[in-house]
Amino acid sequence: xxxxxQSPEALRLQEGESSSLNCSYTVSGLRGLFWYRQDPGKGxxxxxxxYSAGEEKEKERLKATLTxxxxxxxxxxxxxxxxATYLCAVLKGFQKLVFGTGTRLLVSP
Amino acid sequence: DADVTQTPRNRITKTGKRIMLECSxxxGHDRMYWYRQDPGLGxxxxxxxxxxxxxxxxxxxxxxxVSRQAQAKFSLSLESAIPNQTALYFCATSDPxxxxxxxxxxxxxxx
Numbered sequence: 667x668x669x670x671x672q673s674p675e676a677l678r679l680q681e682g683e684s685s686s687l688n689c690s691y692t693v694s695g696l697r698g699l700f701w702y703r704q705d706p707g708k709g710x711x712x713x714x715x716x717y718s719a720g721e722e723k724e725k726e727r728l729k730a731t732l733t734x735x736x737x738x739x740x741x742x743x744x745x746x747x748x749x750a751t752y753l754c755a756v757l758k759g760f761q762k763l764v765f766g767t768g769t770r771l772l773v774s775p
Numbered sequence: 776d777a778d779v780t781q782t783p784r785n786r787i788t789k790t791g792k793r794i795m796l797e798c799s800x801x802x803g804h805d806r807m808y809w810y811r812q813d814p815g816l817g818x819x820x821x822x823x824x825x826x827x828x829x830x831x832x833x834x835x836x837x838x839x840x841v842s843r844q845a846q847a848k849f850s851l852s853l854e855s856a857i858p859n860q861t862a863l864y865f866c867a868t869s870d871p872x873x874x875x876x877x878x879x880x881x882x883x884x885x886x
Contacts, residue, residue, distance in 0.1 A: 698873065709779075709865050709877030710818075753818070761806055761825070761873045767817040 668693045670756050672766035679773050682743045687769045689754030690736040698757040699737050701730050703750045704768070710753055713739075744773045778802045779878035781866050787884045794853040796881050798866030804876075806869040807849040809833075809841060811862040812880075818865065824849055856885040 670691045679685055689699070698717045702710035714723040716732040723730045727748065729740040739752055751770045755763040779800045788794055800807065809821040810833075820833030822841040830841060838860060842850045853860055866878040 700874070702877075707880070707882075709867075709879050712874060712876070715872075715874060755818075757873050761869055762820065762823070763818075763873075763875060765818040767815060 668756075668758060668764050670754055670764050670766035672752075672754050672769050674769060675767070676770040677772070679741075679744055679771070681745055681773055681775050684740070684742045684744070686741070687739040687752055687771070688736060689739070689766055691754075691756045691764075691766075693756045693758050693764055695758055696756055697759070699732055700755045700757065700763065701737070701739055702753040702755065704753055705750050713752075741771070744771075746773050746775050749773045777879065779866060779868055779876055781864075781878040781881050783881060784879065785882045787886065788856055789886050790857055792856050792885075794856050794883065796851045796864055796866075796883070798849045798851070798878060800847050800849075800866075800868045800876075800878075802868050802870070802876060803846070804868040804870055805846060807843070808867040808869070808875065809839075809849065809851045810865045810867065811835065811860075812865060813862050821851065853883075853885075856883075858885045861885045 673688045701713040704710045714730040719734045727742050731738045751768040753768045754766040782797045805826045808823045810818045812818050824843045840852045864881045867875045869875045
């Protein structure tokens with residue numbers, strides 16, 4: 667069965683305290699992995715797409731990496747505005763995404 | 776203006792009522808999707824459409840139906856709403872590279 671598991675479910679950081687979010691998957695026919703950010707009451711917003719093991723993408727304080735079994739979203743020196751739920755999704759077949767349940771991140775000043 | 780819009784944004788209804796949620800997009804994409812989001816369960820695919828003549832069931836289509844009126848419009852209907860359909864509903868479109876763009880969501884409460 668296709669599964670995408672994100673950990674931890676929730677993470678509380680102090681401003682400036684770096685950490686990583688994990689997304690592990692067991693999906694046959696993987697064609698890519700997506701990271702989204704979701705703010706309360708809003709739709710997910712695209713952050714990164716990764717297609718092959720070893721690939722890395724960066725945007726401001728965020729860096730996403732991919733291995734054959736999992737992806738990490740590294741957050742360096744986070745700020746309160748980075749507080750959100752981060753969703754991981756795996757692209758299966760033609761245009762279908764399988765989502766994880768997300769990691770709720772809270773960054774305190 | 777938003778690329779993907781959903782109406783209504785909030786709806787409270789009663790068990791047994793018929794409800795339609797509407798989605799419009801200005802991105803020119805052929806592919807459109809309906810998801811529901813529940814706490815602890817993440818986003819789950821209800822229906823998807825790869826073009827106006829193509830409609831496919833997702834993992835949780837029971838109790839729902841859809842209509843693709845045009846390339847830009849994709850509606851989700853609950854023929855007879857029940858309380859466990861209370862959730863946040865999202866419409867999305869995708870580009871040829873499978874990147875999905877989401878609407879702002881509709882919060883539906885079934886009493």
